[in-house]
Amino acid sequence: MKVIKNQPIPSRAECAGSLKNVLDALYVLNGKWKLALILSLVQSSKRFNEIQNEVSGISSKVLAKELKDLELNDFIKRNVYPTQPVSIVYEATSYSLTLKNVLTELSSWGEQHREKVKQSMRKQS
DSSP states (O other): OEEETTEEEOOHHHHHHHHHHHHHHHHHTOSSSHHHHHHHHHHOOEEHHHHHHHSTTOOHHHHHHHHHHHHHTTSEEEEEEOOSSOEEEEEEOTTGGGGHHHHHHHHHHHHHHHHHHHHHHHHHO
16 A cells, blocks of 8 residues: 555555445435435434424425335335324334435535535625
8 A cells, every 4th residue: 555645645555445335325315305305304214294394305205216216225114003094104224324424414514514615605706
């Protein structure tokens, strides 16, 4: 492994492995909505309309598809209660909690990026 300015440069195999890991993660969490939905459900269990109201801009059709995908990958659980009418409540699984650090870092980066964009806009005006 080479070192440049006290920073080790990963080998070709390490880079390939890291890239494969990132691509695998992005494959499961792809799209605009999945991380937002997981974050919403990590905060508390919700019904379909509650999720749709909290995650503004998502259509019912897309929300239904994304929830099914997240359930298939064990990020959320769909609980059906035999009430009249039937109640369905979605909740985050313990597997979703493995994304806590990712969500925290992504939120922090998003805040920094928003500030950078604001500063760039101020410079242009």
